[in-house]
Amino acid sequence: MVVIKALDFTVKIDELQKHQLVAKTYSDEISSNQVLLKVDKFSFTSNNITYGIVGERMSYWKFFPTQSGYGIIPAWGFASVIISNHPDVKVGQRFYGYYPMSTHLLVTIDHVSSKGFVDKTEHRQGLPPIYNFYTNTEHDPNFTPETENLISIFRPLFITSFLIDDHLAAQDFYQATQLIVTSASSKTAQAVACLLAHRKKEDGLRFNLLGLTSNKNVAFVKQLGWYDQTMSYDEISHLNASEKSIVVDFTGNYQTQFQLQTLLNGNLVYNCLVGLVDWQNLTGENPLPQKGKLFFAPTYAEKRQKEWGAAKFHQNTGMAWQQFIDAIQPIISIEEHSGTEGLEQLYLDTLNGKIDPRHGNIVRLNKRGD
Structure with a gap:
């Protein structure tokens, strides 16, 4: 049995200035239809602070539960499959989606297709579907390696x-x-x-x-x-x-x-x-x-998807996205923050309003090559 060491960055729900790193482990002996993802990178903006402020009211703490009194703020980014017990999800595939501020995420696969999959882990049932879908970068028409940092920062x-x-x-x-x-x-x-x-x-x-x-x-x-x-x-x-x-x-x-x-x-x-x-x-x-x-x-996205249909919704958002990404690319410079120390400083700076709007902030908790 292989043991994988992991870390969660958790914050005190009623006192966001306080945070803790929680160590845990996974093994390669996972259940049927489960997949272990290594989080490559995620963005952090003032939007993530909003997740924390309304976490209780809007159920954001329910996505990635942790120890009592603490929560894990969700973030958008990319992760790679390192262990798979699902026949249609392969080791090495990369997915864009909603991740914890953590080094790893264990998901339970449902509704898998070439476009991606839905995480049907029990505690995520009943939460907004838009947050539970993970997009396969190989079949994402709006993905390019050159713009993946901007995707992580701006797409959500x-x-x-x-x-x-x-x-x-x-x-x-x-x-x-x-x-x-x-x-x-x-x-x-x-x-x-x-x-x-x-x-x-x-x-x-x-x-x-x-x-x-x-x-x-x-x-x-x-x-x-x-x-x-x-x-x-x-x-x-x-x-x-x-x-x-x-x-x-x-x-x-x-x-x-x-x-x-x-x-x-x-x-x-x-x-x-x-x-x-x-x-x-x-x-x-x-x-x-x-x-x-x-x-x-x-809620409004679900309304529009029903009215337009999923294909039209993605077509409309895709066209608008390309227009925006062309406009924003020369304006924003990417700043990378590595490891737990980098995340801790970025988190506190964002919490305290000390962020330069010219920068787009990307976090790598895992070291390159790990």
Whole structure:
């Protein structure tokens, strides 16, 4: 029997600043239809912090259970099969998907095809299907080795961005003439802005796309070229409050929400809540005038897949993805973080908002060649 040493990076559910490394082992004697994957790499962005903040409410802790009081934040990346007890999944195959912040993942294979498989491990039953599918890179039309880091960083975020853009267009933008995107430098906001700017140009639409960001990121957001206007949070009072407005909120900051809601008042026609980048400032003394509506991408994705069919859904997202990847590739530089020390520092920096939006962060817990 061969023993494989593994590590999980776990965080304290009610105190995210605290984390623990948990050592465990696997063997090559796995059950029928099980496969052991070695996690090659995964991305880490502010989106992963959102997973942690709403982990209990949105069931993110259920994907990769660990010791009591702790959770494993999910991440998107690539893994290779090192042991297989399924006839249609071969050692050496690589899969893109939803992984723990760990060195390994044991899955139970179901609905396998050339495109990939579904993990039907018992504790994952009842969770959103979009998170349980693993894509075979050999048969992924949007995969190239040259862009796999960008795929890891942007693809999961991009689907959310695509669905937000699609939803707004389907609702005729709620007749708004001003679209305000908070945390405009964040990765998901970048993709939203790119898609909205493209749609605006192609369809001859008339709305002002405005990015709100911190003072230190104003120059970067302006350089993106997708926002018609860029402002810092300090300048919110200078917004045109007479325009019917949509807010797409990735920050979750209570004070920002309070200012926007109070200023725009009845002209805030849709308050779309997406992310919690500023997780340390989610509450305030007074109740907010409007609650806003949480945009949960998996639910909207299922709706669109039923309406369009799976093939059309993948075709539409694939075309939009290629358009975005061509635009973002020259803008983002890849930063690799190796081993547990690299992950620990990146995790704390992201948690504390110390990330340069020009960088895309990739983690390798396993050493190359292991």
